[in-house]
Amino acid sequence: MVRPPCCDKLNLKRGLWTEEEDAKILAHVSKHGTGNWTAVPKKAGLKRCGKSCRLRWTNYLRPDLKHDSFTPQEEEMIVRLHSAIGSRWSIIAQQLPGRTDNDVKNYWNTKLRKRLSEMGIDPVTHKPFSQILADYGNIGGLRQPGTRIGSLNKDLKSAVMFKSELYQSPSQAFQNINSQLMPAIMATQEASQDTLLNYNHSGSRSLDLLAELQAIKLVTEASYYTKNKTIPPPIIFVEDLLSPPSSSSSSSSSPTCSSAAQEKSPLDFSWHDFLLEDAFLPADPHEQEIVAENSSKELASQKQNIIPQSETNNEAAIQECFKAKGTSSASGISFVEAMLDQEPEMFLDFPNLLEESFYY
DNA sequence: AAGCTAGACAACCGCGTTCCG
DNA sequence: TCGGAACGCGGTTGTCTAGCT
Incomplete structure (x- = not known):
């Protein structure tokens, strides 16, 4: 399997992000906007691959994101949409302002799927x-x-x-x-x-x-x-x-x-x-x-x-x-x-x- | 207090698609 | 038209933490 070039480079940091790294991303985006993520690490002074930077921004740093818990209305929307279109997390997330596909996916996998199962309902087919x-x-x-x-x-x-x-x-x-x-x-x-x-x-x-x-x-x-x-x-x-x-x-x-x-x-x-x-x-x-x-x-x-x-x-x-x-x-x-x-x-x-x- | 476990969520990986020279 | 780079998505893994024994 051919790995992306950015992942082949040595000395690239992985794992959790520090506040300093977040600040660098935020400063870079506020100055240059989003786009061309492969160039972001170099310009922002980060030892991360561009893909990782993009994920950090889209899943956590974006200013329009909600960081509080899901509301019952959001739960309802997730269940309804999952019932209709399955695990199309990006589409589902777009119906929930301030939520990312990763948020929705995690919430489904950790809570909603389990709750439906406990109710005797198959979370895949939404049938009992x-x-x-x-x-x-x-x-x-x-x-x-x-x-x-x-x-x-x-x-x-x-x-x-x-x-x-x-x-x-x-x-x-x-x-x-x-x-x-x-x-x-x-x-x-x-x-x-x-x-x-x-x-x-x-x-x-x-x-x-x-x-x-x-x-x-x-x-x-x-x-x-x-x-x-x-x-x-x-x-x-x-x-x-x-x-x-x-x-x-x-x-x-x-x-x-x-x-x-x-x-x-x-x-x-x-x-x-x-x-x-x-x-x-x-x-x-x-x-x-x-x-x-x-x-x-x-x-x-x-x-x-x-x-x-x-x-x-x-x-x-x-x-x-x-x-x-x-x-x-x-x-x-x-x-x-x-x-x-x-x-x-x-x-x-x-x-x-x-x-x-x-x-x- | 130490060890274990499960839950929550952040981050990574692989692959398909799109973009662009 | 083609090939490589970039992007986006969904699945999976890793890490942290709270609760329990």
Whole structure:
């Protein structure tokens, strides 16, 4: 393995930085700005490689960085984004002002991942462990016929509206990002995960992958705007090729919530609101068989974009739950802790799965 | 008080991508 | 167009510290 030239040089200091070294970096950056990091050590009088200097600046010395602990809102955002796009730490960090990708990554690895595991939720898939084991048992069989395509279209519509709004009023568009973009990302993540097991449904599979790419593009655009305060270069959307969004679409882009979700009080959320839809598979194997037998009929329903009310409520409930986080944080309870409080309910909801699956 | 352990976080490493001559 | 340098990212390792025995 060829190491970077800077690392081959002898007499380069490694390890923790001293206050004196920090001062040299700060003095250099204040005078010359950032950029050309390979020249920084020589100009600043440091025996470090440029890469190390850049890391020290971006992860610690930058004046816009926060050094206090993560807020519940930030926890929520990390969990949501990780659920949607995985370990894309730089993208996640760009949604959290004052946080670096290293901060987010460390916080995830040391706290959030562990807490989710303690809740019985797989931090990788964001599904309950019991459900994952149950899914393994169901591989080869038909799963609950997805109603996600219709849901996906609905959420993608929100995402497209966001995009249309972006080019007309960027500030307003990004103010609405939480309420519009995130549900779309979560829906696409659901779809992409579903794709793994619904591989034979080739038609929906291609749509799922496109949808996921669209979501990632939107996140990237959001990151670009946050960083540069300008509209990113145009991105060609699939929807552009099919039917360009009309100017009137932006006026109807306000988030919509079902009445069921709106009826919830801010703290009245359930731990399973944060699970992916598969958690609502019938626990009874016999019921699953019935569901499988009806799959072809329901697949036909998907083409007509018929969205069951239960799912609509679920999506709205998830949005509402995330809004509720602000209230829970005001009381000093992190949302993870709040969900931990509901652990008994979780065990009550999945008694069979929890008891049986872990004996495999 | 000394040793051990786990948690937190800073820093490094390797690799892919982008930039530039 | 190509190749090397620079940059950025995600995974991993190292170091410090607090708590426990």
